[in-house]
Amino acid sequence: MLEWETLELLVTVKAYPVVSDMHGECVCVAGIRTDTGVPAWVRLFPVPFRDLPYAQRFKKYDIVRLRARRTSSDTRPESYLPDANSIRVLSHLDTGRDWFKRRSYVEPLRAPSMCAVQSAQAMSGTSLGVFRPRRVLDLVWEDAQPRSTRQQAKLDQLSLFDSPSVEGLEEIPYKFRYRYQCEDCARNDSHQQRVLDWEIGQAYRSWRTKYGEEGALRAIRKRWLVEMASSAKDLHFYVGNIARFPRSFCVLGCFYPPLRTSTAPMF
Structure with missing residues (x-):
């Protein structure tokens, strides 16, 4: 071991x-x-x-x-x-000084593109990365596959031992996906990757209660597409692959500090 x-x-x-x-x-x-x-x-x-x-x-x-x-x-x-x-x-x-402390760890690991992350995976097995998308085209969603009978049985079994204060794990009925171009995409090419961040699932649960089903989806689109990908943000995607399918990457989260107007290096 x-x-x-x-x-x-x-x-x-x-x-x-x-x-x-x-x-x-x-x-x-x-x-x-x-x-x-x-x-x-x-x-x-x-x-x-x-x-x-x-x-x-x-x-x-x-x-x-x-x-x-x-x-x-x-x-x-x-x-x-x-x-x-x-x-x-x-x-x-914290986010002080335009996310200075966070940037000091993230920016040294920034890859040139999603295509570069995939190339690194093929050469060395790299399975995590961060990069700036060149252009975010859309945020789309589709119906998610329900839990299998075996998965639900596992949760039911675990619930027998959970504290009563632990809330049951709610299924999110949608798969959210970003469609975007990275710096190495050809003119008509793009990536489409599922978003697995806890925040988007929790936002759906919270906003559905507040705004209803359609309102929650509109709010998610506004937050993850309009606001995070706005010209005022320096949007990056954190990506990771799937163990069984190492060439398949998902968007694990977003890094979106304010866009710096100065081109001078930070460090």
């Missing part, structure tokens, strides 16, 4: 919870190592996030420390199996 390591990382991505046959309800987390001198990607899976004590329930852009180890079941170079009991929240990076 591979040895445990102590990692510190800046959390940049929390995907919406999924139901695993082996692990039950769990979350995939990605972030940037803060203890390696040079920023480096790391993926943590599975994280039983909603089962964690509240003091351990980290937010995006928290810096956390934990024990983790490599695993033979996921050979992607950034992937670690976390010891959830060891998670400690150390600090939080």
